[in-house]
Amino acid sequence: MAELWEGYLWPGIIIVAQIVAIVLPLLVAVAYLTLMERKIIGAMQMRRGPNVVGPWGLLQPLADGVKLFMKETVIPTGASRAVFLMAPMVTFFLALIAWAVIPVNEGWVLSDINVGVMYLFAISSLGVYGIIMAGWASNSRYAFLGAMRSAAQMVSYEVAMGLIIISVLLTVGSLNLSDIVHAQQKSVWFLVIHFPMAIMFFISTLAETNRHPFDLPEAEAELVSGYNVEYSAMTFALFFLGEYANMILMSGITTILFLGGWLPPIDIAPLNWIPGPLWFIIKVVALLFVFVWARAAFPRYRYDQLMRLGWKVFLPASLGWVVLTAAVLQFTGWSPWN
Amino acid sequence: MIIAGLAFYLFAIIAVAAAVMVITARNPVHSVLWLILVFFNAAGLFLLLQAEFLAMTLVVVYVGAVAVLFLFVVMMLDLNTQVLREGLAEYVPLGAVIGLILLVEIATVGGSWLLSPEMEQVRGAVARTDITNTQALGNLIYTDYVYLFQAAGLVLLVAMIGSIMLTHRVRPGVKKQKVAEQLARGRTVEVKKVPTRGGI
Numbered sequence: 001m002a003e004l005w006e007g008y009l010w011p012g013i014i015i016v017a018q019i020v021a022i023v024l025p026l027l028v029a030v031a032y033l034t035l036m037e038r039k040i041i042g043a044m045q046m047r048r049g050p051n052v053v054g055p056w057g058l059l060q061p062l063a064d065g066v067k068l069f070m071k072e073t074v075i076p077t078g079a080s081r082a083v084f085l086m087a088p089m090v091t092f093f094l095a096l097i098a099w100a101v102i103p104v105n106e107g108w109v110l111s112d113i114n115v116g117v118m119y120l121f122a123i124s125s126l127g128v129y130g131i132i133m134a135g136w137a138s139n140s141r142y143a144f145l146g147a148m149r150s151a152a153q154m155v156s157y158e159v160a161m162g163l164i165i166i167s168v169l170l171t172v173g174s175l176n177l178s179d180i181v182h183a184q185q186k187s188v189w190f191l192v193i194h195f196p197m198a199i200m201f202f203i204s205t206l207a208e209t210n211r212h213p214f215d216l217p218e219a220e221a222e223l224v225s226g227y228n229v230e231y232s233a234m235t236f237a238l239f240f241l242g243e244y245a246n247m248i249l250m251s252g253i254t255t256i257l258f259l260g261g262w263l264p265p266i267d268i269a270p271l272n273w274i275p276g277p278l279w280f281i282i283k284v285v286a287l288l289f290v291f292v293w294a295r296a297a298f299p300r301y302r303y304d305q306l307m308r309l310g311w312k313v314f315l316p317a318s319l320g321w322v323v324l325t326a327a328v329l330q331f332t333g334w335s336p337w338n
Numbered sequence: 339m340i341i342a343g344l345a346f347y348l349f350a351i352i353a354v355a356a357a358v359m360v361i362t363a364r365n366p367v368h369s370v371l372w373l374i375l376v377f378f379n380a381a382g383l384f385l386l387l388q389a390e391f392l393a394m395t396l397v398v399v400y401v402g403a404v405a406v407l408f409l410f411v412v413m414m415l416d417l418n419t420q421v422l423r424e425g426l427a428e429y430v431p432l433g434a435v436i437g438l439i440l441l442v443e444i445a446t447v448g449g450s451w452l453l454s455p456e457m458e459q460v461r462g463a464v465a466r467t468d469i470t471n472t473q474a475l476g477n478l479i480y481t482d483y484v485y486l487f488q489a490a491g492l493v494l495l496v497a498m499i500g501s502i503m504l505t506h507r508v509r510p511g512v513k514k515q516k517v518a519e520q521l522a523r524g525r526t527v528e529v530k531k532v533p534t535r536g537g538i
Binding site: 008080083113114115118119121122125126128129132133136144148151156158175304306308 | 343365367368369371374390391394395397398401402403406409410470471472515517
C-alpha cells in the first residue's frame with residue numbers, strides 16, 4: 001500500500017497539481033490577451049477599446065466567456081458530427097499540451113525531456129488538423145476553402161521554421177529546451193548570433209498561427225470567416241482560445257530560442273534582481289505586442305505572395321543559413337561537440 | 339513497471355483497432371483520421387522503447403506531413419463509395435487467393451527466422467546511457483552509414499526533380515507576378531490614357 005502511494009499516487013497528485021499550475025494562468029492569460037489586443041488596436045486607431053464592463057473594461061473577457069457559454073451550439077445539417085465536434089477540441093488540446101515542455105525558469109518545467117524541440121515541432125505540425133477537420137466536417141464551401149488555404153500555408157511555413165530551428169540546434173548541440181537557454185547564458189542571446197533568422201522565425205510564427213498579415217484562412221472579405229464559419233458558442237470559443245493560446249506558445253518558443261528564456265539581457269545588478277519567470281513573461285508580452293501591432297499595421301498578403309515568401313524566400317534563406325552556421329562552427333572549432 | 343506494461347497494451351490495442359477501422363470505415367476521410375490514430379499509437383510504442391527521437395520523428399513526418407497530404411487529396415476527391423463497391427463480389431475470390439498466398443509466404447519466412455549469435459548478444463547488451471539516443475542515432479547514421487544515407491538523399495532528390503518536371507510545364511497566357519522586374523523598374527511609372535474597351 002505504501003509502495004502504491006509512494007510510487008504512483010503521490011507523484012500522480014504532484015503532476016496534476018503542476019498541470020493545473022500551468023493551465024490556469026495560461027487560460028487567464030489567453031482571456032486577457034484578447035482584451036490586450038482590443039485595447040492596443042483601439043489605441044492605435046485612436047479609439048478607447050472596450051471600457052464598459054468593469055473598471056477600464058477589465059471584466060470584458062469574462063463577459064465574453066459567459067456570453068459564448070450561454071449560446072446554443074449549432075451543428076449544421078450534413079455536417080460530419082463526430083469530426084465537427086472533435087476539431088475545436090483538437091485545436092484547443094494541442095495548444096495546451098505543448099506547454100508541458102516549456103521551461104519558464106531554471107528547472108521550472110513539467111517535463112524536461114531530451115527531445116523538447118522535436119516535441120514542440122511535432123505539436124505545432126499537428127495544429128493544422130483542427131483546422132482542416134473543421135473545414136471538411138462543416139460541409140460548407142467557405143469553410144472548406146479556408147481550411148485548404150490554411151493547411152497549405154501552415155505546411156509551407158513549417159519547413160522554414162524547421163530549418164531555422166536546426167541552425168539554432170547546431171549552435172547548442174542539444175534538443176533540450178533548458179539546454180538552449182543555458183547555451184545562451186554562456187554566450188549571448190541567439191537573437192544576436194542568428195539575427196536575420198530570428199526575424200524570419202517570428203514572421204513564420206505569424207503565418208503558423210494564421211495571424212495578420214497572413215490570416216488568409218479567415219479572410220473575412222472573401223471567405224466570410226473561413227474554416228470556423230459554421231461554429232457557434234463553445235465550439236467557436238475553443239477555436240478562439242486555441243488560436244490565442246497558440247500565439248502565446250509561439251511567443252514562448254521564440255523567447256526560448258532567440259531571446260534567452262528566463263535570462264536577463266545582461267547579468268548586472270538591477271537587471272538580475274528581477275526573477276526569471278518575470279523576465280520570461282516580459283519577453284512573451286513584448287512579442288505578443290508585436291503580434292497585435294502587426295495586425296493593426298499591415299494589410300493582408302495576397303495568397304500567391306504568401307506562398308512565394310514561404311517557398312522562394314524563407315526556405316532558401318534558412319537553408320543557406322543552416323549551411324553557413326555549420327560551416328562556421330566546423331572551421332572555427334566553436335562546435336559544441338569539440 | 340506496471341504502468342509501462344499497461345501503456346504497451348493500451349497503445350497496441352488501440353493501434354490494431356484503429357488499423358481495422360482504417361480499412362472498414364465507409365468514409366475515406368474517416369479512414370485517414372483513423373490512420374493518424376494508428377501513427378500516434380506507434381509513436382507511443384516507440385516512446386515505451388525509450389526511442390523518443392524516433393517517436394517524435396514519426397509524428398512530425400507521418401502525422402504532420404504525409405497524413406496531411408493524404409487528407410488533402412482524399413478530401414478533394416469526390417469519392418462515391420457506392421460506386422467503388424460495385425463489382426465487389428467479382429473481385430473477392432481473386433483477392434482472397436492473393437491474400438492467402440501472401441499470408442503463407444509471410445508465415446514461411448517468419449517461421450524460419452533465426453537470429454545469429456552475434457545479434458543475440460547485441461540485443462541482450464545494455465544500451466549506452468551516457469549519450470542520448472538522438473546522439474546515438476546521429477553517430478550511427480553520419481559515421482557508420484554515411485554513404486547509404488547520402489545515397490538515400492540522392493534517391494529522394496531524383497524523385498523531387500522528377501515530380502517537379504512532371505508538374506512544371508510552360509503554359510502560354512499565364513500572367514505571373516515577376517517581383518524582381520517590378521522592383522528593378524525604378525522611376526518609370528507613367529500615366530497612360532487607355533481607350534475604352536481597347537486596353538493597353
